[in-house]
Amino acid sequence: GQQVMQIPQYQHVQEGEDFTTYCNSSTTLSNIQWYKQRPGGHPVFLIQLVKSGEVKKQKRLTFQFGEAKKNSSLHITATQTTDVGTYFCAGRDNYGQNFVFGPGTRLSVLP
């Protein structure tokens, strides 16, 4: 079945440093979504990417969808303490109904 991996599992950065998390699927995805979950909170939708090679920006966040639609990345420029949380990618493969969350990348930002 479909497998979605994310790296790194954890990332500790100093405030102001950049951060990137990578999402890789074993199968081609119809789309990919990114969610952020703060400690003790619930997942909050950030963005959806649908097209091969798509790039979207939200202020300091840049999201990319790979040409083969099997990988994606989230890049945060100049992290702030408010960026702390776990970032999940989630997607559905082209062949089934599986909608799967990746294991997440936990970001810590030191002031």
Added chain:
Amino acid sequence: DTEVTQTPKHLVMGMTNKKSLKCEQHMGHRAMYWYKQKAKKPPELMFVYSYEKLSINESVPSRFSPECPNSSLLNLHLHALQPEDSALYLCASSQDQQGAWNQPQHFGDGTRLSIL
């Protein structure tokens, strides 16, 4: 603040108890979901309702019984749970299920369930 409301926020129950988790949304969404999330793990999809009909059951044990009384409400009935069922149970909703996987999911704050 979340537009998906879940009650109760916390629940402690014994293995022989029967309890229910409730979820409510008033965004007009016609797809609703139950997820289970263990600590430091991603949400795992349990059930999906589309237009009040169960469309996906991810091989969930029968001790979990979902119910969708109307388009705004989603319940999860619990009976004879095991200690390993202790987790955060998240409800989510999105626009219609046919295109739901292309729609943002709005999550509630969850019910933190502990089985003694």
